[in-house]
Amino acid sequence: MAKLLIIDDERGIRNTLREILADEGHEVDVAENGKQGLEMAQAKAYDLIFSDIKMPEMDGIELLTHLKGLADEGVSGLGEDFQSAETPIVMISGHGDVETAVQALKMGAYDFLLKPLDLNRILITTKNALESKNLKQETKQLRKKVAAKGMQMIGESAAIMRVREIIDKVAPTEARVLITGPNGTGKEVVAHLIHEHSARANGPMVEVNCAAIPSELIESELFGHMKGSFTGAVKDRAGKFEQADGGTLFLDEIGDMSLAAQTKVLRALQESEITRVGSDKAIKVNVRVLAATNKDLQKEIAEGNFREDLFHRLNVIPIAVPALNERTEDIPLLVDYFAERICDEQGIAVKAFDEAAIKALQSKQWTGNIRQLRNVVERLIILAGAKITKEDVEMYA
DSSP: OOEEEEEOSOHHHHHHHHHHHHHTTOEEEEESSHHHHHHHHHHSOOSEEEEESSOSSSOHHHHHHHHTTOSOTTSOOOGGGSSSTTOOEEEEEOGGGHHHHHHHHHTTOOEEEESSOOHHHHHHHHHHHHHHHHHHHHHHHHHHHHHHTTOOOOOOSHHHHHHHHHHHHHTTSOOOEEEEOOTTSOHHHHHHHHHHTSTTTTSOEEEEEGGGSOTTTHHHHHHOBOTTSSTTOOSOBOOHHHHTTTSEEEEETGGGSOHHHHHHHHHHHHHSEEEOBTOOOEEEOOOEEEEEESSOHHHHHHTTSSOHHHHHHHTTEEEEOOOGGGOGGGHHHHHHHHHHHHHHHHTSOOOEEOHHHHHHHHTSOOTTHHHHHHHHHHHHHHHSOSEEOHHHHHHHO
16 A cells, blocks of 8 residues: 555545545545645655645645755755655646646656546556656665675674574564674674564665764754754754664664653654654654664663663663674684675785684784774785785784
8 A cells, every 4th residue: 555645726636536546545645735745745755746736835846846855955855855765746737737747857756647637547657656666666775785785794603603593583573672792793784684684674774873973963863853943954854763664773872872862762662753853743653773882781871871761672682792702713704704805896816814824813802803803804915915824914913
């Protein structure tokens, strides 16, 4: 069932379209002018929008300008932040508006329907538009999956096998997961594997690095904002929760999130809805939340830096990713994996590590974990000879 929005100031056309499309099994909302339609499109993700061209308050071209983000700076526009960037927009045109409808096509409208409306044309256009949107979404997800294929969990140690076992059990469920471990251990890889093996795999996976966003901007980043809600908010913007609707939201380094933002995240998890900064309208979201941190959240709770109720909401399934020093038996496999990938990236023949070099790597302390190991392997491949030896490791690692 697709979610459709019909925007037209003529009640007869609104009702006719709604009846036709509802009979096809779609969920249909209606708006009687462009301004109301824009507000509805900002508050809810639609799969297809029909809009008349001639309307009071805001005509179809102005509406299209906002939805496609073509408005001048300082004018509210959704653009790439529109809840579904691939949402097709079909213009409804009178015979005298054909030239304007052609202009709309150049601006990004999917198609236009001429009045009086033809039943077969309505059904065919709806079918084709929805298929086009689905194809674009599938292509987008396929590209993400191809990019994510580089994320693999390499190793056969008992510690990493336990992590794999938990992933296999929890991925098909809707349970929230809290992934812990030092920096560089592969917490992001765990999150991607959970998403890829879940029922939400065809939906978006949206990542937020909570440590990289200033505390005063984290709420806007997560929940979105309305134009004018703060300095620099020149247009309405959907937040990460809305962008992840139907998929997975990965909150990385959640231990660095401000208490104010934690409170709003807790509410979002409890009620499955969010409110943009500067708005009082609640927006329903269907999101699975995965979180990760390198901090001891129990200690953070004791020091008053993290909400205990949020911790328990997130920590349904805990996954502790081991440090590399706890699974040095995996280093030979990791070195082979990184060496093959790095040599391929550099366009050179794969370089081998002799046994003494591997043992030398296993004897090192890896405070930076897998990320540090990869950097060392790349350095050795670039600076050492055709075969990497213990002496190379002692010199360059």
